[in-house]
Amino acid sequence: MEYYKDEYYDLIKASQRGDVKAAGKLVEAHAQAVHDFLFHLCGNRHLTEDLAQDTFLRALTALKHYQFRAPLRAWLFRIAINLYRDQRRRKIVRNIVSSYHDNEQEAENIVSNTSVQTPHAELERKERFAHLYKAMQKLPESLRTVIIMRDLQELSYEEITQVLHWRLGTVKSRLFRARKELAELLSDFWEEK
Amino acid sequence: MKSIFHPRKKISLYLDQRLSPEEVQKLEEHLSVCKSCRRLLQNMSTMRAVLREKPSVSVRKDFVSRVIAGHRRQQADEAFWIGFESVPRLLPQLAFVLVVVLALLWSWPQLEITTPEAVDDQIARVSVLDEREMISNLTTYDEALRFALNGTYENMEGDRK
Numbered sequence: 001m002e003y004y005k006d007e008y009y010d011l012i013k014a015s016q017r018g019d020v021k022a023a024g025k026l027v028e029a030h031a032q033a034v035h036d037f038l039f040h041l042c043g044n045r046h047l048t049e050d051l052a053q054d055t056f057l058r059a060l061t062a063l064k065h066y067q068f069r070a071p072l073r074a075w076l077f078r079i080a081i082n083l084y085r086d087q088r089r090r091k092i093v094r095n096i097v098s099s100y101h102d103n104e105q106e107a108e109n110i111v112s113n114t115s116v117q118t119p120h121a122e123l124e125r126k127e128r129f130a131h132l133y134k135a136m137q138k139l140p141e142s143l144r145t146v147i148i149m150r151d152l153q154e155l156s157y158e159e160i161t162q163v164l165h166w167r168l169g170t171v172k173s174r175l176f177r178a179r180k181e182l183a184e185l186l187s188d189f190w191e192e193k
Numbered sequence: 194m195k196s197i198f199h200p201r202k203k204i205s206l207y208l209d210q211r212l213s214p215e216e217v218q219k220l221e222e223h224l225s226v227c228k229s230c231r232r233l234l235q236n237m238s239t240m241r242a243v244l245r246e247k248p249s250v251s252v253r254k255d256f257v258s259r260v261i262a263g264h265r266r267q268q269a270d271e272a273f274w275i276g277f278e279s280v281p282r283l284l285p286q287l288a289f290v291l292v293v294v295l296a297l298l299w300s301w302p303q304l305e306i307t308t309p310e311a312v313d314d315q316i317a318r319v320s321v322l323d324e325r326e327m328i329s330n331l332t333t334y335d336e337a338l339r340f341a342l343n344g345t346y347e348n349m350e351g352d353r354k
Contacts, residue, residue: 020261027260031252039250048250056260061267125246132243150209151244157211176205183236 006072016064023063027056030076033153038080040148042087043137051087055080070162074155078163081145135185143178150175199227204234208241 006012008029014022034055039048058079066075136144149155149163160171203220206212212220224231253259 020265023264024257024261027257031256035250035252045250049253049256052252053256053260053263057263057267060260060264125243128243129246132240147244151241154245157209172206172211173202175209176202179205179208179237179240180201180233182240183233186240187232187236 006068008072009068012063012066012068012072015060016066023060026072027060030073031056033073034076034080037077037148037153038084040136040152041081041084041141041144043133047087051080051083054083058083070159071155073153074159074163077149077153077155081164131186131189132182135182138185139178139181143174143181146171146174147178147182151179197227199223199230201230201233204230204237207234208237 008026011022011026011029015026031052034052035048038051038055039045042048042051055076059076062079066072070078136147139147145164146160149160150157155163157168157171157175160166161168164171166174200220200223203212203216207217207220224234
């Protein structure tokens with residue numbers, strides 16, 4: 001039964017019928033969101049690219065089973081989380097992350113890709129985001145996931161319950177815990193400002 | 194001294210506008226007098242604003258074409274395996290055929306005896322065995338001696354006659 005009218009409804013329907021062009025447009029429309037989501041989840045640029053590609057490949061294969069019960073974006077995040085967890089289970093992430101990069105440097109690289117502001121404001125923004133990024137990586141996976149979904153991807157509480165298969169109360173309490181822990185981790189830095 | 198209740202969980206819901214008007218009013222009254230809750234709200238709010246600046250990972254220019262190429266490969270692989278979909282349904286029959294073939298292979302040495310060469314070989318083996326049995330049946334010294342001198346059972350039989 002279909003009960004969620006996704007903004008990409010027509011493209012999804014066309015892709016389900018095997019229209020590769022429509023599938024390409026869907027990938028294009030969601031690529032950035034999936035990349036951002038995965039990067040904040042795993043904190044590794046190379047792994048993000050690999051996981052994003054696998055996410056879309058799996059999604060396109062399974063698209064015929066997509067039943068419009070949640071927005072496509074949320075459904076893609078669900079696939080991305082599963083792939084990320086599979087990776088972690090195989091301990092690949094741990095090996096790469098431990099030997100790969102300095103989180104702070106990575107955060108600065110990302111911020112440098114975004115819009116140009118005045119040098120002082122830009123510097124301040126970079127610094128703020130670098131602290132936030134480092135603090136995010138200290139959160140447990142479940143808290144990190146929920147805060148990325150709500151505060152970065154702006155999914156509603158109901159959409160999060162569908163993606164993560166949590167009850168509404170669990171979403172609320174974990175979101176509170178995530179924000180509280182992040183606020184505590186960052187309070188020293190932000191209160192100095 | 195009476196302890197104050199800090200409705201911290203509600204601050205998160207307040208940020209997301211998930212509180213009823215009455216709850217909002219109560220919380221705002223509390224925030225006006227509680228410095229620690231105000232600070233928590235401020236930090237949560239700043240954190241969310243920073244996150245929503247949406248710093249993003251650049252997507253490779255060829256990302257879409259790579260995904261679509263991969264998808265086409267997957268489709269081709271799937272098409273190849275479509276012909277083999279009936280294999281699981283035929284498994285019992287295949288197992289039966291396999292058992293029959295194995296049984297035939299196992300019994301092959303016994304069937305070999307039916308060839309002319311095998312029959313001759315078998316006859317020769319049997320006659321040697323008969324000769325040995327006859328020797329073991331010799332009961333007297335004379336018989337044994339005569340057998341040894343004449344060399345063959347036939348000669349001895351001839352003497353007896």
